[in-house]
Amino acid sequence: xxxxxxxxxxxxxxxxxxxxxxxxxxxxxxxxxxxxxxxxxxxxxxxxxxxxxxxxxxxxxxxxxxxxxxxxxxxxxxxxxxxxxxxxxxxxxxxxxxxxxxxxxxxxxxxxxxxxxxxxxxxxxxxxxxxxxxxxxxxxxxxxxxxxxxxxxxxxxxxxxxxxxxxxxxxxxxxxxxxxxxxxxxxxxxxxxxxxxxxxxxxxxxxxxxxxxxxxxxxxxxxxxxxxxxxxxxxxxxxxxxxxxxxxxxxxxxxxxxxxxxxxxxxxxxxxxxxxxxxxxxxxxxxxxxxxxxxxxxxxxxxxxxxxxxxxxxxxxxxxxxxxxxxxxxxxxxxxxxxxxxxxxxxxxxxxxxxxxxxxxxxxxxxxxxxxxxxxxxxxxxxxxxxxxxxxxxxxxxxxxxxxxxxxxxxxxxxxxxxxxxxxxxxxxxxxxxxxxxxxxxxxxxxxxxxxxxxxxxxxxxxxxxxxxxxxxxxxxxxxxxxxxxxxxxxxxxxxxxxxxxxxxxxxxxxxxxxxxxxxxxxxxxxxxxxxxxxxxxxxxxxxxxx
Numbered sequence: 001x002x003x004x005x006x007x008x009x010x011x012x013x014x015x016x017x018x019x020x021x022x023x024x025x026x027x028x029x030x031x032x033x034x035x036x037x038x039x040x041x042x043x044x045x046x047x048x049x050x051x052x053x054x055x056x057x058x059x060x061x062x063x064x065x066x067x068x069x070x071x072x073x074x075x076x077x078x079x080x081x082x083x084x085x086x087x088x089x090x091x092x093x094x095x096x097x098x099x100x101x102x103x104x105x106x107x108x109x110x111x112x113x114x115x116x117x118x119x120x121x122x123x124x125x126x127x128x129x130x131x132x133x134x135x136x137x138x139x140x141x142x143x144x145x146x147x148x149x150x151x152x153x154x155x156x157x158x159x160x161x162x163x164x165x166x167x168x169x170x171x172x173x174x175x176x177x178x179x180x181x182x183x184x185x186x187x188x189x190x191x192x193x194x195x196x197x198x199x200x201x202x203x204x205x206x207x208x209x210x211x212x213x214x215x216x217x218x219x220x221x222x223x224x225x226x227x228x229x230x231x232x233x234x235x236x237x238x239x240x241x242x243x244x245x246x247x248x249x250x251x252x253x254x255x256x257x258x259x260x261x262x263x264x265x266x267x268x269x270x271x272x273x274x275x276x277x278x279x280x281x282x283x284x285x286x287x288x289x290x291x292x293x294x295x296x297x298x299x300x301x302x303x304x305x306x307x308x309x310x311x312x313x314x315x316x317x318x319x320x321x322x323x324x325x326x327x328x329x330x331x332x333x334x335x336x337x338x339x340x341x342x343x344x345x346x347x348x349x350x351x352x353x354x355x356x357x358x359x360x361x362x363x364x365x366x367x368x369x370x371x372x373x374x375x376x377x378x379x380x381x382x383x384x385x386x387x388x389x390x391x392x393x394x395x396x397x398x399x400x401x402x403x404x405x406x407x408x409x410x411x412x413x414x415x416x417x418x419x420x421x422x423x424x425x426x427x428x429x430x431x432x433x434x435x436x437x438x439x440x441x442x443x444x445x446x447x448x449x450x451x452x453x454x455x456x457x458x459x460x461x462x463x464x465x466x467x468x469x470x471x472x473x474x475x476x477x478x479x480x481x482x483x484x485x486x487x488x489x490x491x492x493x494x495x496x497x498x499x500x501x502x503x504x505x506x507x508x509x510x511x512x513x514x515x516x517x518x519x520x521x522x523x524x525x526x527x528x529x530x531x532x533x534x535x536x537x538x539x540x541x542x543x544x545x546x547x
Contacts, residue, residue, distance in 0.1 A: 003131040004029035004162040006170075007095075007155075008037050010138035013170035016066050018042055018057065018419065019095075020050035021078075024070020027097030029162035042448070044412070045440035047074050051081020051094065052412035052438065055152075056376070058091040060396055060420045062209070064145040064153075065090070070097040072110030076117070080406055083121035086152040087274055087403030088232065089205065091145040093153050094118065100160035101129065118154040125154030131166030139171045147176060148294035149272070150209065178294055181311035181319065189309050190323045192290050196265035198333055199225050202248065202281070205232035206270020206293055208395040212314035213237070216269065219317045224327045225267070226334040228256055230275040231387045231402040239391035245334055246341050247387050248281060250538075254388070255341045256281075258543035259334055263287055265306075270294075270313050274403040278302035292316055345389045352503045355525035358385040358457070364507040365427065365455065366390060368514060372397060373425040374417050378410035380431035381463035381531055408437030414452040415445050425514055427453045432483055433462050439489075445519045446494035453513045454495075456486060457526040467531040490521035500524040 001009070007030065011019075020042045023031045034041045044050040047069040054065030065085075069078040075096040085092040096118075098104075099111040118125050124144045126137055141153040193199050207216055213236055220227055220243050227237050228245045237244050248256040260266065260281045267290045279302040282289075288306040291297040296308045309316055348359035362385060369375065371393040377386040377400045392398045399417070401409050414428035435456055445452050457463075462479040469476050490497035496516055500506050506524060513520035 001166065002029060002033075002162065003128065003134060003164050003166050004157070005033040006131060006134045006166050006168055007128075007138065007157065008033040008039065010135055010170040011066065012038055014138065014142045014173060015063065019066045019068050020044055020053040020416075021068030022047050022050060022070070022074060024074050024097055026070045026099065026159040027068065027157070027162070029159070030068070030095070030097070030157065042444070044444055046438060047077035048081045048408065049412040049438045049441050049444075051078050051085065051092065052406075052409045053416040054092045054094075055081060055085030055088065055090040056399065056409075056413035056416035057420060058085060058145075058150070059088065059399065060417060062146065063091065064093045064142055065416070066093045066095065068095045071099055071114065072112065075114050076112075079118065079121065080404075082118065082152045082154065084401060084404040084406045084409065086121050086123065088401055089149045089151055089209065089272060089403070091150040093141050093145055093155065094122070095155045095157065097162075098127065098156050098158040100158050102160060104158070114156045115154075118156075122152045122154045125156065127156040127158065128161055129158070131161065131164050132168055134166065135168055135171045139173075143174075143176065148178060148209075149206070178312040179310065181309045181316050183319070185307070185309055186316070186319045187323060189290055189292070189307055190320055192265060192306055193223070193225070193267065193320075194325065198263045199265040199267055200245075200259055200263035200334075201225055201227040201267045201269055202230065202271050202276070203227050203233040203236035203269050204230045204271030204275050206272065206313060207233060207236040208270075210270060210294070210313040212270070212317060213395050215314040215317040217241075219321055219324075222321055222326055223324055226259065226338075228259060230271055231400045232275050233271065234387075234398045234400070235392035235395035238393040240393060242338070245338055246391060248276060250384055250388055253538045253541050255337050255541060258541070259337050260287065261543050262333060265290060267292065269317075272403070273298045273300060273303070345391075353527065354503050355527040356500065356503045356506060357527050357530050358382065359389060359530065360503060361455075361457065361506065361524060361526065362386060362389045364510060365429070368507060368510045369425060369427065373427070374399065374421065375427045375429055376410045376413045376417060378428065378430040378434035379405050379407045379464075380434050380457075381467055381528055382429055382431050382457045382526070384464065386429055407434040410434065411438050411441045411445075411452075411454060414454070415441060415448065415450055418450040418452050419448075425453065427455050429455050430457065431463060432456060432458045432460065432486075433481070442490060442493040442495055442519070442521070451516070451518045451520070453510070454490070454521040455510070456521060456523050458483065458486070458523055459526050459528050463526075463528045463531065466528070467535075470532055471535055486521060486523040494519070496520045498522055
């Protein structure tokens with residue numbers, strides 16, 4: 001076989017199901033090899049979308065999603081999605097075609113050193129310069145992509161190497177295990193928790209990645225310690241649990257801020273620094289942190305670590321249960337915080353003003369989706385609302401990218417989510433700005449016959465940027481743009497489409513979209529005057545102990 005065929009055999013050996021990408025001249029050997037493969041190649045309309053799909057696949061399955069691009073602009077288009085997966089700790093393998101070895105020493109058509117370009121946004125990468133190393137390269141790329149903390153790896157394949165004959169075989173697939181925290185460290189952690197009057201847990205995406213949600217639930221039930229979720233940690237415990245203080249992450253004051261202010265020990269579990277900057281919840285750096293994760297804590301002046309507990313998160317929580325007393329936190333000091341946060345959403349359920357308020361859109365969406373269904377938020381003002389107010393019962397049912405946080409992730413992500421979970425309803429929650437960055441993937445959804453729902457929040461501008469401008473300067477600057485007729489646009493791709501003309505139509509529209517069981521776009525005008533109203537309301541929140 002040739003090198004391209006061996007590369008495909010090695011990917012098959014790793015259990016790869018899909019490769020998302022755009023073919024190019026420099027990867028035609030690889031494309032030809034895929035014809036006879038069990039791996040399904042999914043043609044996307046843009047390379048960034050291919051990486052978004054691979055990243056979402058990786059996040060939901062724990063297995064690396066694979067994406068492919070050719071050299072030059074194909075590879076640089078892929079780069080944003082690869083960086084997004086790497087910072088969100090989603091396992092991903094990126095494969096790029098490349099100029100032949102015979103022209104890499106000189107200025108050449110579409111040639112850049114892709115190993116150098118991808119190095120800062122991946123855990124590891126390499127170029128295949130000889131066919132004999134393919135089995136090692138693929139095995140290493142796969143293994144490093146899934147190891148904690150997971151992320152992106154990159155394989156660069158020159159076009160002349162791809163066609164070379166080779167006589168090698170895939171390497172055996174081996175598993176890996178995480179280290180276990182030492183007993184003396186567990187004892188010290190238990191002592192810190194027991195001495196705290198108001199311990200508070202901040203749960204990040206590492207809890208879900210580590211499949212430790214059941215262990216977390218048992219631990220908090222035993223100890224009566226409340227849990228706050230990061231944007232990417234939503235669902236670590238159910239929002240219906242009385243110990244859930246919902247989600248933190250919006251900059252500035254919020255109800256959850258009161259919880260952090262009253263806490264005398266923050267227990268971070270699987271929390272990545274990029275998700276929720278410590279300065280937001282520990283501005284004076286006065287509250288000590290018990291850091292439970294697979295790696296030691298990042299150094300941050302607002303993250304004063306009293307103890308690192310490093311190892312498998314689920315095992316750490318199980319060992320803590322064995323040494324912790326029951327009900328170590330006896331008073332319900334956090335009850336009013338939870339009550340205030342829940343009442344805010346409930347107060348908008350009968351709101352019929354139009355354009356539709358963000359709170360009402362979220363209330364209706366939560367009403368029609370089942371616990372196991374998936375909402376994927378794109379990046380924009382709607383992300384902040386979804387993070388605060390779309391409450392989850394199960395992990396990985398509200399996907400928010402909050403590492404690199406690239407716009408355009410939701411529609412490609414919804415396609416990948418539907419491939420992984422065909423039995424669940426999947427909704428891409430998009431702003432009109434983020435939607436048009438990857439909206440051509442509507443065609444991909446139709447071609448694959450994937451009944452995703454795109455819920456479009458339309459405000460004819462970059463709403464999140466305007467929100468920040470108004471907070472700082474009290475006036476907007478260069479955030480408005482024109483839009484197409486989204487209903488006609490979606491229909492031209494083969495989607496069913498509807499436009500919400502009054503608020504009372506939204507919930508029935510969502511229910512209809514679900515019942516149709518086909519790709520549907522809902523164009524919903526949103527009232528983002530609520531953004532500054534929220535800002536003003538948060539400024540006026542009074543926490544216990546405030547002057």
